[in-house]
Amino acid sequence: MRKLGMIGGMSWVSTGIYYDRINRIIQKRSSPMASAPLLIESVDFCQLYGLREEQDWKRASEVLSESAKRLEDAGAGALIIAANSMHKVYDDVAAAVDIPILHIADPVALAIKRAGHKKAALIGTRNVMTESFYRKRLIAHGIDLSPPDMANVETLHGIIYDELMIGKASRDAERKLKTIITNKEQEGAEAIVLACTELNLVVDVNANVLPVFDSTRTHCEAAADWILQSE
Incomplete structure (x- = not known):
């Protein structure tokens, strides 16, 4: 297996999720005793x-x-x-x-395309939702994105920074996310992109009115693919 470097701590909560998920993928795809060579x-x-x-x-x-x-x-x-x-x-x-640095948005875009969706709504922090670098x-990749709703932007930004990044996941946050996703479905979105590495703490990726594509999950899959790829 190849050795992958991870820049983490943004937050420590998501870094823990990455470490756990990458190793579980490696274990499943390689051997029960295998673990990912990570720096x-x-x-x-x-x-x-x-x-x-x-x-x-x-x-x-x-x-x-x-x-x-x-x-490096x-x-x-x-x-x-x-x-x-x-x-x-x-x-930079x-x-x-x-x-190479494996960009987080590329695997989630490819996953959306493989599933046959063309229009998605982006959910994440303020700069991810409103600035161009991520969108x-x-x-x-050919994904049409719904425009950000500024009321949602502020709600989500607060949930992420005031709760999720310090390890909290409240029922109120879960309810708010479910409402936002339901509204996006009514507005015509075909899929949801969880573009915050901690949002999976309050969103059930497998049980929503719309298909949910978790950037953390797809990024970890891409990381495991690279680790297991032959030189």
């Missing part, structure tokens, strides 16, 4: 929380780029950034290393 650097999320200004994102780019270089130097053959919102600086981080990656 993990968990950054301090206090440095990367609530970024707004351009200089804040420049600092985030530097933090993640330095992390990527350390993982330690022997990682490819990298993943275990967060959706931090893919805003994906191009990718340019800082000589190994254009899905659109490039």
Whole structure:
């Protein structure tokens, strides 16, 4: 198996989900005693929380780029950034290393296409839902995205940062997500993209009015594919 590097800590909750899920996939597809050869650097999320200004994102780019270089130097053959919102600086981080970085949006777009859907609604943090860096990656794969509802944007952003990123998953958050997804179905969406790595804590991916494509799940599948691929 090939050695994969993971930039985590954004949040530690999602990094734990990644570690568990990747290893379960490897165990299922390889051998009961197998575990994934992973190098993990968990950054301090206090440095990367609530970024707004351009200089804040420049600092985030530097933090993640330095992390990527350390993982490359330690022997990682490819990298993943275990967060959706931090893919805003994906191009800068990718340019800082000589190994590939598996983008989180690509496998979820491919999963939607394989399922035969063309129009999806994006659910995640404020910058993921409203800025172009993530949306254009899905659109490039031929996915038509519903415009963001700003009331939903603020509700979701609050749930993610005030609850999920610190390890809480309330019934109220579950109800709010179910309502948002139901409304998206009524507005004509064919699928939902969970573009936040912690949202699976309050959304049942397998039991909703619409097909739900979890970016964490598809990213972990892509990571496992790379690990198990022959040189």
